[in-house]
Amino acid sequence: MSRNDSTDVVVIGSGFGGAIPAYRLAAGGARVEILERGPWLTGDDFDHDFKFGSSSTRAFEFTMGDGMNVLGGNCVGGGSVVYFAAMPRAPRYVFGRRGGIGERMWPRTIDRDALDPWYDMVAESLPITRQDWDDVTYSGGLFAAACSRAGRTANPVPAAIDRDRCTNCNWMMSGCRFDAKRSLLLNYLPAAVVHGARIRPLHEVQRITRTGDGYRVHYNTVDEVDYRVVTGSGTIDCKLVVVAAGAAATPVILQRSEEDLGAMPEAVGRYFSGNGERLNTAVVDEDKVRELLKLDRGDGRAYEAYQIGKGPVCASWDKLDGSLPEFSRYSLEQLYFPPGFGTILAQAPEAAGPTWFGTEKKEMLRRWQSWLTIFIMSEDDNEGVFGPPPETGNADRVSQQMLSRGALSYRPSADTRAAWKRADEDVRDILERDGLARVMPWNDEVIGAYTVHPLASCRIGDDPETSALDDTHELRGHPGIFVTDGSAVPGALTVNPAFTIAALAERAVPGIVAAAGRRGLPVRYVAEPPPSVSSSAWARTADR
Amino acid sequence: MEPKSAILDDREVMTLEAFADTIIPGERRGPHDRAVAGAAAGGGAVASGAIDLMTSEEGGLAGVLPTLAAGLDEHARDWAARRGRTLEDGVPAFAALGFDDRTALAATLMAPGNPERELWVPLAMFSVMAWDTGASQHTTDALAGGHPGLIAMGFTPPGADGLWRFPDFSYRKVLATVHPHTTESGDPA
Structure with missing residues (x-):
């Protein structure tokens, strides 16, 4: 035909x-x-x-x-x-x-x-609206609090979302049902x-x-x-x-x-x-979330809320600084990625065996609700x-x-790889302080x-x-x-x-x-x- | 006995199950389970429907699975021969390997520079997805049926209409100072 x-x-x-x-x-x-x-x-x-x-x-x-x-x-x-x-x-x-x-x-x-x-x-x-702290999800709030404790700023990210209709279901990668x-x-x-x-x-x-x-x-x-x-x-x-x-x-x-x-x-x-772009996944220590960041959901849980939300809502823009040289500027954005795409390349911190599959990866996945994924958007070449x-x-x-x-x-250039490394280290600096979390970048060798x-x-x-x-x-x-x-x-x-x-x-x-x-x-x-x-x-x- | 799969023979199923179990390990289904090594507590990729996902029409891998199973067994025989391991007769070679050998072989096959990694990485991805998405069945059915992966991850079940809503989603307080150069619209300067 x-x-x-x-x-x-x-x-x-x-x-x-x-x-x-x-x-x-x-x-x-x-x-x-x-x-x-x-x-x-x-x-x-x-x-x-x-x-x-x-x-x-x-x-x-x-x-x-x-x-x-x-x-x-x-x-x-x-x-x-x-x-x-x-x-x-x-x-x-x-x-x-x-x-x-x-x-x-x-x-x-x-x-x-x-x-x-x-x-x-x-x-x-569209429209796009400025978000405030009441719109910031638990995971965004956790990242913001960690940034604040590390002496950084954090911003609710403007979004094209109707807050009255949003159910924070986090299925938005499949299209918005609502x-x-x-x-x-x-x-x-x-x-x-x-x-x-x-x-x-x-x-x-x-x-x-x-x-x-x-x-x-x-x-x-x-x-x-x-x-x-x-x-x-x-x-x-x-x-x-x-x-x-x-x-x-x-x-x-x-x-x-x-x-x-x-x-x-x-x-x-x-x-x-x-x-x-590059991702890091942290597994947070729930007790430290309560102790260090004073966060509490009001139901006995400090966090355990990776599944809840609407993708990225909070970002650290401290390195969006025009006075810095190229390849050292980036944003760090809290992100949700659903299971499947969002889990395969995540690596188990301190794994003695393989980091992205196997027994230690499974243990990491069991703590999925305590994950916090940080999205790096940097300068590649x-x-x-x-x-x-x-x-x-x-x-x-x-x-x-x-x-x-x-x-x-x-084939990432040395400049691109250096930018990723700087950002990875920054994420670690924010999230690993005093044992709040363990962080690993996603595996970049597998695919x-x-x-x-x-x-x-x-x-x-x-x-x-x-x-x-x-x-x-x-x-x-x-x-x-x-x-x-x-x-x-x-x-x-x-x-x-x-x-x-x-x-x-x-x-x-x-x-x-x-x-x-x-x-x-x-x-x-x-x-x-x-x-x-x-x-x-x-x-x-x-x-x- | 009913074959385990319409498109694979039982030996091929066992090999592919052993591979899936290497990616997300689980407990044995019974005392005679040879495919699942029993390297971790709770159901792993196999109990989560890895073979169903691999053989699904939608996935597009079904046609190459017999070749992949044969390839895994060939690599396993070679691996065993090089290391002086004796493989039990009557068991597909990959399944006959111990868990540590399976793990090391899988890592080798998927390592950067391995010319066959494009075959094995998708198979590993399907194995992970079987466990953490249960993508061979509707997610609501998977959760209702006690899907090992989704349950272990603590994936919250849906509401009565099969949809997810989280009315409590925010700490509802100011948790950081915003960047001093933030514009009126909430953007970076």
Whole structure:
């Protein structure tokens, strides 16, 4: 089964990078088709369930690489559906980063002041709210108290969460059952649908070719249960393409398109950053929590609350300091990671045998409710490089859902490893004082590094040698193709990047509108925020 | 006797169980249990459904499991021969190894630089997940049925509707000084 359609704009991917341009272009009068590789899940589809085949595997993707493993969303709404909704702005110094290339990574036109109005726009649209100490979960509070005792500061992290609806169930990596998490299913995507945009789930884009006056986007449709099974294919002709398939997929689509479109910029599929991410897991001594930190849940327990909460709520930003040299700046964020992904690589402190499996690991797991996981977001050196694309998609699928093996390779530089080491030592300094906890970084030998925030594999910049996109996000040498997802972010941000990805996507829209105008499309720029809906099922119903 | 698995013979099951038990060890299921070494108290990966998870259609590993089982046994025979261990006849070689040898062999197979680690690491991941997520069954059913891993971890059971809610989630007090450069919106400067 094959079909051929045409439209004005094809948007590849429905996460922050796709949903935002899709809404604004549709609202401005463009015909928009959104192609999303994953399923369209809403409210009741979001299971509290680890079973294979539940939303925890339907909506989530774990792409193994050589030295780097990427975790991300695979559903309508992309990362916004499975993320933890922590939304801090990138600190000012980030925009001046140079990294290993020795020159400014970011375009000179973009700094924090330039991006703040776009951050404001996203903050209003989702919305994002400042959190206070009453919102901070036990685990966040434990980390804050430990930071305070160690002479550090700690901040509740701004979040895109409706506190009145949130049940602190900590299932948010499987999608939010209660529509408390302000994913794109509650704002930009329904607004896009209202303006006539069409969302096509289970449509995996393979490549882009050229037509007389635009582009043709080629996709396969995939089975809703077994994503390895191709059920059909088709094409859509369009004037403009917005590529926002995520930093682990966008460069692969462009690489595969090279045969027809001609040479891609050198930086397509290079300079991948894992946002300098790394995890440490502490096992706390409950008596010391009570004795040293004076914490008590009021029911006889001091902590034992790892399972409770809403992902990361508290962070230490002491090292987000522009006066420090590059590779020594990072945030430390308390985090919850569910069993499975969140336990496999955790290492048993003081183990005489293997640290990540075996008898001592099992003993550590028995104390799971006393775990505290600390997420390091530091500065890596954009070491990731994509090899030749697989036959279809961005990776060879192993399982029906979730597990695949891709062509990304990553060898952390000495600077990156030094940054991780500094941050690891800092975590230990905060948490091991007076026996409060024992801490170990996650094993980085078994599968290499990992990231939940893939970035920079098709980045903006001023230098054509080291950036694939100009500062309007247009792909160099391929006018009319824009990249607006995490792959456009030039490098590690030292904080959670979703807010910055979204702000950059907002900032890119006027340029895309202008490009539409140059191609004779009567599209205007619409600045109004998307209306908010209270049910994630709303857009899917409206689309039908 | 019913075969233990529709797609694996009993020897293959025993080998894969022995591997799973090496990753998250457990107590023996009975006096004649050869796959489970009994190296830890309480049920381990095997009692938590490791074979069900490995053979699940969703997992995608089922087709390669006979090859993996044969590979484990071959490595085990080689391991035993190099160290002068005698392996009991009639028992698959990996299961016939003692627990310490199984552990050391598994560590070797999954070590950086081992050309086969991409085969064994996923098998280990499935073994861990069997214990700490019970992903071969619905989590509510696993908890109701006394799933060894989830119970040992103290995973709190859901409410009556099968969903989790924690109305008490916060110490509800100021626990640290915020960064002095925090902006009005609560962001880093």
